[in-house]
Amino acid sequence: MSIETISLSGRKKVVSNKEMTFIERLYLVAIVKGLAITLKHLFRKKITIHYPEQVREMSPVYRGQHMLKRDEQGRENCTACGLCALSCPAEAITMKAAERKPDEKHLYREEKYASIYEINMLRCIFCGLCEEACPKDAIYLTTSKVLVPASYEREDFIFGKDKLVMPLEMAIKNSQLNNAN
Amino acid sequence: MESAFIIEKSVVIVVVFAVTMIMAMYSTWAERKVAAFLQDRVGPNRAGWGGLLQPLADGMKLFSKEEFFPNTPNRFLFVVGPAIAMSTALMTSAVIPWGDRLHLFGRDIILQATDVNIALLYIFGVLSVGVYGIMIGGWASNNKFSLMGAVRAASQMVSYEVAMGLSMIALLMMTGTMSLKEISLQQQGMNWNVFYQPVSFLIFLICSFAETNRTPFDLAECENELIGGYHTEYSSMKMGFYLFAEYASMFISATIISVLFFGGYNYPGMQWMVENVGVNTANLLGIAVLFVKICFFIFFYMWVRWTIPRFRYDQLMNLGWRILIPLSIINIMITGAVILRHDIAAALGF
Numbered sequence: 001m002s003i004e005t006i007s008l009s010g011r012k013k014v015v016s017n018k019e020m021t022f023i024e025r026l027y028l029v030a031i032v033k034g035l036a037i038t039l040k041h042l043f044r045k046k047i048t049i050h051y052p053e054q055v056r057e058m059s060p061v062y063r064g065q066h067m068l069k070r071d072e073q074g075r076e077n078c079t080a081c082g083l084c085a086l087s088c089p090a091e092a093i094t095m096k097a098a099e100r101k102p103d104e105k106h107l108y109r110e111e112k113y114a115s116i117y118e119i120n121m122l123r124c125i126f127c128g129l130c131e132e133a134c135p136k137d138a139i140y141l142t143t144s145k146v147l148v149p150a151s152y153e154r155e156d157f158i159f160g161k162d163k164l165v166m167p168l169e170m171a172i173k174n175s176q177l178n179n180a181n
Numbered sequence: 182m183e184s185a186f187i188i189e190k191s192v193v194i195v196v197v198f199a200v201t202m203i204m205a206m207y208s209t210w211a212e213r214k215v216a217a218f219l220q221d222r223v224g225p226n227r228a229g230w231g232g233l234l235q236p237l238a239d240g241m242k243l244f245s246k247e248e249f250f251p252n253t254p255n256r257f258l259f260v261v262g263p264a265i266a267m268s269t270a271l272m273t274s275a276v277i278p279w280g281d282r283l284h285l286f287g288r289d290i291i292l293q294a295t296d297v298n299i300a301l302l303y304i305f306g307v308l309s310v311g312v313y314g315i316m317i318g319g320w321a322s323n324n325k326f327s328l329m330g331a332v333r334a335a336s337q338m339v340s341y342e343v344a345m346g347l348s349m350i351a352l353l354m355m356t357g358t359m360s361l362k363e364i365s366l367q368q369q370g371m372n373w374n375v376f377y378q379p380v381s382f383l384i385f386l387i388c389s390f391a392e393t394n395r396t397p398f399d400l401a402e403c404e405n406e407l408i409g410g411y412h413t414e415y416s417s418m419k420m421g422f423y424l425f426a427e428y429a430s431m432f433i434s435a436t437i438i439s440v441l442f443f444g445g446y447n448y449p450g451m452q453w454m455v456e457n458v459g460v461n462t463a464n465l466l467g468i469a470v471l472f473v474k475i476c477f478f479i480f481f482y483m484w485v486r487w488t489i490p491r492f493r494y495d496q497l498m499n500l501g502w503r504i505l506i507p508l509s510i511i512n513i514m515i516t517g518a519v520i521l522r523h524d525i526a527a528a529l530g531f
Contacts, residue, residue: 034488038219048223 004116061128063141066150068165071109072175076165077138080114084139088107092123093130110136117164121148121157185288194275201274205429206236208479212428215483241423251414253323262318263415263422269311270429278362280446280468284460293362300361301353304437305346308392311430312338315394315401315420318423319411330410331495334401337391340501341398345388347509351381351516352441365445369452375442380512382442384505386509389434391501392476394427396486400494407411435478439471446471 004048023029069077080097098115100108107113130139151157210225210232217224225232253259277300280292297303312335319331354363355377368374375382391398402410407414412423439445446467454463492500 031485031489036482038484038488041221042215042218044221046218046223047221050223050226 013053015100016156052124058145062145063128064144065121065141065146066124066130066159066164067140067146068117068143068161069138070166070168070171071138072171073106074168074175075107075109076113076124077136078114078117079110079112079136079138080117081134081135083133087129087133088124089127089129090123090125092120092125094118100115113162117161119159119164121159122154189288189290190294193290193292197274197277197279197294198271201271201429201432204239204432204479205270205425208428209239209424210236211479212483214484215480216487218486219332219487219530235257240299240421243418246417246420248419249414249416251323253321253414255321258317258321259414260419262314262316262321262411263419263426264314265317266311266314267313267422267429269307270308270426270433273304273430273433274436276303276361277433277440278365278445279471280464281365283464294361294391296360298358298406301349301359305342305349308430309342311392311426314423314426315411318415321412322411324414326407326409327411327413330401330407330413333407333412334394337394337398337400337497337501340498341388341391344384344501344505344509345392347359347506347513348384348388349441351509351512352378352385354516354520361440361445364426365440365447368444369447371444371449372447373442373444378442378512378516379401380508381516382438384509384512385441386438387500387505389438390482390485391497393430393434393482395431395482397488397489397492398497399491400497431479431482432475435475435482436471439474439480443474445474 033072071077080095080098082095085091085093094116095114095118096116097112100111100113126141128141131141148157148159182191213235214224214232216222225235227240228234250256250259275294276297278293278296283290283292315334315338318332319327319329319334322328352374353359354365355374358364358367364374388397394401400410401407407413409472412420415423446464448467451463451467454466
């Protein structure tokens with residue numbers, strides 16, 4: 001088989017400039033064929049998802065807005081190692097580390113934590129490399145089903161810890177669920 | 182007697198007017214629904230059941246829009262344009278026989294606003310005035326896109342009117358009358374004209390697509406080249422009038438096709454129904470049958486719109502002048518030859 005005749009998609013057609021026959025030039029046959037095709041679509045199943053009533057199922061590998069996890073005791077996992085910022089191809093993540101005070105043991109799991117943790121959602125490409133890089137299971141995109149909301153100001157898209165850290169109630173609920181299991 | 186006649190005719194006219202408006206209104210809904218279904222979508226379904234209140238919502242939206250006037254030298258013409266388009270679209274419905282007759286209150290009510298003996302000529306005349314609505318509107322907009330759309334519409338309508346008229350002549354030679362009422366009566370049973378004049382029907386159908394500015398001949402308002410064509414500068418209800426006029430004329434031309442070629446209100450067994458069931462039932466059924474035919478043709482207009490892409494301008498002119506006109510002249514000659522043969526055969530006593 002020569003290279004010219006191979007058709008990987010199976011739909012390859014050789015273009016020819018042959019003269020059209022009289023019937024073809026009449027154009028009417030082609031119109032009737034076209035009408036038949038459109039009529040077939042009239043009875044086809046509609047693929048519309050009626051949005052507010054029906055919600056499209058999310059893919060299992062869906063990546064949404066980042067979430068900084070807490071452990072089952074409600075302490076932040078992040079230790080500000082900076083691996084996520086290092087792995088980020090879009091350079092969207094910045095952070096500042098701080099040392100945990102003795103009276104903050106119930107807030108942070110490790111001795112070092114991120115006092116400032118910012119992700120620029122306009123730079124982020126939602127590739128999930130930060131999630132893969134994190135050694136402490138702190139940052140997740142896959143389990144969060146939150147979407148980044150629209151806004152008018154660029155500053156609104158720089159998300160700090162107030163928007164990124166998992167709400168405490170959620171952490172408590174998760175640990176209760178885990179205990180029940 | 183005289184006043185009863187006036188009341189009867191006024192009622193018929195008002196009903197025909199209202200029905201035309203409602204049909205035009207719901208054609209917009211049907212257009213969107215059919216478009217959606219042909220593209221595997223659902224279409225408008227939020228306003229009312231199945232989106233049935235959508236035309237009202239659209240109308241309300243258009244009413245509440247700003248009345249925008251471009252910097253035009255002649256404001257009067259700018260307003261007259263949509264008015265002409267709308268009134269000519271509605272005027273044609275006057276001569277169409279919607280049914281034979283109803284027997285109510287001891288009177289025979291003819292279901293036609295007026296039965297003039299030159300109904301076909303009247304329709305052609307009014308339709309060709311319709312192009313002025315577009316031309317004046319496009320010219321008064323003081324915008325090159327509008328002017329271009331208007332010029333295209335004018336040349337297209339003028340070219341296709343010729344072929345349309347010629348295709349009608351073949352039919353007229355056969356029917357021998359221009360009264361739509363008599364043409365309907367001649368087609369009793371399944372004696373439809375389309376079986377005798379298929380070529381004439383085909384030409385008439387193609388030309389009516391061009392006359393109503395529908396795809397594949399919607400060069401007057403092709404969105405991707407001319408923005409909106411002749412109604413680019415229009416807003417609010419003036420825009421609504423143009424759109425409405427287009428749908429009204431689509432309804433009317435679907436009606437004319439059904440009356441001329443598909444037997445109008447006739448259905449097989451109508452005579453039997455009149456004798457055995459009653460005049461009123463038979464004729465109400467006749468009106469229903471006519472509307473089924475009309476609805477099919479309106480659907481056909483939409484169906485074609487989502488099947489065939491728009492013609493290029495030179496293709497349009499080629500089709501009109503070099504194919505349709507010669508074809509209709511040949512059709513006239515063949516019809517004449519057949520009629521002549523029948524006459525000679527009759528004269529010789531075969």
